[in-house]
Amino acid sequence: MPTLNWIGKEKVINHHRDVPFRVLNHKYGFTAEKGETNKPTNSGNKIIHGDNLEALKSLLPEYEGQVKCIYIDPPYNTGNEGWVYNDNVSHPKLKKWLGEVVGKEGDDLSRHDKWLCMMYPRLQILKRLLSIDGLIFISIDDNEYQSLKFLCDEIFGRQNFITNFSWRTDGNFDNQAKIKINHEYILCFAKKISQFEHPRIVDPNIDPSSKLFRRVIRNTIVKNGPKNPVSSINLPIGFPAEFESGVLEPRNDAWPKFDEPLKISGYKLEEPVSVSSGWSSKKLLESFIHAKFKPVLDTKQQLTRFVITNSGAIEALKDREQPSHVVSSLKNMGSTQNMSSDLKKMGINFDYPKPNSLLEYLLSIHHTKDHYVLDSFAGSGTTAHAVLNLNKKDGGNRKFILIEMEDYAEKITAKRIKKVIIGYGDGKNEVEGTGGSFDYYELGEPLFIGENAEYLNEKVGAEKIRSYIWFSETRTPYQAHNQQSETDYFLGAHEQTAYYFYYLPQEITTLDHDFLASVKTKAEQYVIYADNCLLSKEYLSSNNIIFKKIPRDINRF
Known part of the structure; x- marks a missing residue:
């Protein structure tokens, strides 16, 4: 390209x-x-x-x-x-x-x-x-x-x-x-x-009288030409018609041609008949027959059904849900x-x-x-x-x-x-x-400052930082809650995971056993942000805790 x-x-x-x-x-x-x-x-x-x-x-x-x-x-x-x-x-x-x-x-x-x-x-x-x-x-x-x-x-x-x-x-x-x-x-x-x-x-x-506004789209499927050579299709008993009853005599002077009469009763074909023509939708018609006359999807994903008309034509009908x-x-x-x-x-x-x-x-x-x-x-x-x-x-x-x-x-x-x-x-x-x-x-x-945006900007306020962290983890809106105390660092729970953001402006926070003692939420997994971590990798893994270092591990959009 x-x-x-x-x-x-x-x-x-x-x-x-x-x-x-x-x-x-x-x-x-x-x-x-x-x-x-x-x-x-x-x-x-x-x-x-x-x-x-x-x-x-x-x-x-x-x-x-x-x-x-x-x-x-x-x-x-x-x-x-x-x-x-x-x-x-x-x-x-x-x-x-x-x-x-x-x-x-x-x-x-x-x-x-x-x-x-x-x-x-x-x-x-x-x-x-x-x-x-x-x-x-x-x-x-x-x-x-x-x-x-x-x-x-x-x-x-x-x-x-x-x-x-x-x-x-x-x-x-x-x-x-x-x-x-x-x-x-x-x-x-x-x-x-x-x-x-x-x-x-x-x-x-478009004029309001246009056929585009008709509830049913109908088109003949007869199409003769070099790309549509004449072939036969067998219409079985029960093939639908749009008129209640009648007999269409055999014909050889119009398309589609048929050698046997088309006998219709109760809006259905009484006896099987072979009809021949060039077709614009032969495979779709055969799929309709194979589906026992239930509507089938065309290439535009429109449900299509077929009927015999009182003139002997075969037409494709598509119910239009909405004009387009x-x-x-x-x-x-x-x-x-x-x-x-x-x-x-x-x-x-x-x-x-x-x-x-x-x-x-x-x-x-x-x-x-x-x-x-x-x-x-x-x-x-x-x-x-x-x-x-x-x-x-x-x-x-x-x-x-x-x-x-x-x-x-x-x-x-x-x-x-x-x-x-x-x-x-x-x-x-x-x-x-x-x-x-x-x-x-x-x-x-800016949320991040420094020559390489390596620091959190405390001027934006803790709630905006908390909101950013929550959204970066869950892709869901942050619902601020009333913190019970300065030690309430809980962001929320999402899909069986509890999120904590252990952050204090101008102070260094450490994930240790003392902090874990303040964690009250029960969850299958914990994601905890802090500046440092004193817990071993083995302890974190066995207790389903994921430690993320502030600000290194904060996702950047």
């Missing part, structure tokens, strides 16, 4: 592993009923203000492999954005270079290399966050489309490419241009293509101009926001309604707006996670979502609130 090379690739290819893990500091919660509150809402909805590379890293302990849908709208690198991402890559030549504002082609001839250096580690972490049946959508235009496609082929695997949506960007266009550009792209990749199920939506441009028709060209899904106008009704000025209708459609391609949706280039917050709209429409419980590094994260992104939740506008322009809640976070201190 072709690979893409650029200046700095060898320095950033593993950079995501060196990004410091920072804790998230809760600033406030927001609910439709109470507005802002100091207490967490625990709704699962998050808005995070901070560098999106470090913020993505901070999500790994809780969300690795848990996010079913990712949508990002990164800088298109047109030369007009003036984007800057200081990724603190350790190599001195890249450190300053990546921290500079990226300009136009003539001003910064290496801006495409910088864009790729910025995107690569972010996509690496996004892949880790994506669930096995997850999808990622990435908006882009002609400036970096080719580079992005090669990048995603390398990171997600070319075999997991689903399609490149082209979005017709409705709105005003420069009439002086030689060619009016009225489209953008949205690349779509799966974490694992075999886990991607048929969407249960229909393109909104998604095409790669997207149109009539709103415009950035109209979305900007809607935001102004909220008192928000923002250039080129993606329209709600576009995001709602993309998010609906995942037919489940209870999953995480992540946007690490959140902008004005359209992704969260779309999630809240969808939940209101279909009663779903999707949860959004937004990351925005710019200073407007609070004044624009969070403000917009507050308006969406409680409602906005007056009179005929009033828009009813969706309801819901979210928690707002700032990116905090």
